Structure formats: structure tokens, C-alpha cells
Amino acid sequence: MRDGAEIFATLFEQGKGFISATEHLDFSTPSGRAMLGVMQVFNQFEREQTAENIRNKMVSIAAKGLWPTGNPPFGYRRGTKKDNKLYVDPRKSQIVKDIFEMYSNEKYNTVDILTKYRGAIGKSLLFTMLRNRIYLGRMVYAGQEFDGQHDAIISQSLFDIVQRKIPENKNSSRPNAQKYTYLLAGLLKCHCGCSMSPASAKAGRYHYYVCGDIACRNRVKAEAIENAILEQLGNYRSDEKLLDKMEQELIRAKDEFLKQVQPELDCLLTYMLKLVFF
């Protein structure tokens, strides 16, 4: 649904100073812009609601072992239009098998594979393919994995051999970045007064808190500041066992709720840190 507010917002962004004849809203005045702001907030809410609904629907399709949407992975094809099941594509699945076998074989290297299948497979697709658990008959969607209704193309043993040879993923999934728990997310303030938020560099291998003020951009190493604060906690409380427990609890709670609403999580952490400090 493309409603009035969205169209007004687009026109406003383009700097047209749009004046609505029907609603008597002049977006060149402060009150007009305030009204536009309200409309945009409602629009954003509705968009997010819709996106959330679509995501839930897709996950529920994947949970049934079916391919939710879009082009199927290389080696599979879809049935008819309304059939979300994946079927093994005879020709392409042979390529997938050959690529897994070549990759597991010491005699060949990546260049050999890319040369052999030039035009069909590029480098990024090659590594996506070699990591894709869909070839085991699994259904993977939005970071979740389910039993697939489709046939496997690759055996578990061959897949395992390939995984041991494959280099660490540097581009797409950034596993280190996702694994790191920022204990002080939402709690740190820069000397300039701005809030500092978590950030990572070098494909998630280094972790920082960075000042939100673009002019300042002060940053501190996450581990250093976290250790310093945990050390301080140790000075405040002589009961080390209790402290260890609380530290573990902080990490556990943080991990558990990480996927839920961040502000609530930050509140919980603030509360728990206050308990220790005061």
C-alpha cells in the first residue's frame, strides 16, 4: 500500500517543498514538517510490521522443509509456480557433486575448479556453495536450519571433508563479529558526552566501542575496557565467587536476550551493574 504520507515524504526529500492542496499541509512550515514526521513514524511502523509478517511467513515455509522464495540454490530447481519444494536438477547437481569432489581432492585447487566451470560458477558462489548445508538435504533460512523435503546432493562425509579444508569465511557471515558479546553495549559514554556503541573491524576480528559523534569518533578496544571494568568490579566486592557468578550471569543473560529488544537488554545490564557498584 503506497499511501499519501509516503508520496509526500518522497517529494519532500527531493526538496520540492510540496504543498498538499487537499490536506492543506505545507511542508515548508515547521508545523507541516512536524505533521509529516508523525505520518512517517506511522508509515515506518507499518513497514516494519509488514516486513516482520513476511519474515515470519518465510520462516514457517522453511520450517516445513520448503524453499521460501526466490531463485533456488544451484543444483536444485523448483516445481510448478506454487510448489516450493526443491527438486534435484540432473545437470547442475552433477556440477555440484564434481565441485565438492574436486575440492576435497589434493590434486586440484580452486583455480582448477573455476577454470573448469568458467561461466557457470564464480568465486563467491563457489564458496557459498561449498558451505551450503542445503546440499545435505537441510533447509537453511534466516540463520535457522530445518529438515528439508528435498534430496541431498552431497553426502555428510564428503561435506565434512570439504568443511575442514575451507578457509574461514571473511566476507558474508562474519562469525567472529556475531560471536563477540559486547558487555557494555549501551552503557559507555565518551569523554565528549556522546554514547559509544559496539563496532568491529577486520571482518569481526577486532572489537571496539566507538563514539557516536562523527567529529569525535573516539574509540576504545572492547576487551580492554571490559576487562578494566570487570577488574574494578573485583575491587568493589571482595567476594570473588559472587563476582564470578554475576559475571557469568551477565554474559549468559546477554547472550540469551541478544536477539530480543536491545534497549530492554541495556536496561537489565545497567540494573545489574548498579547492583554490583552500589
Ligand SMILES: [Zn+2]
Ligand atoms: Zn566522543
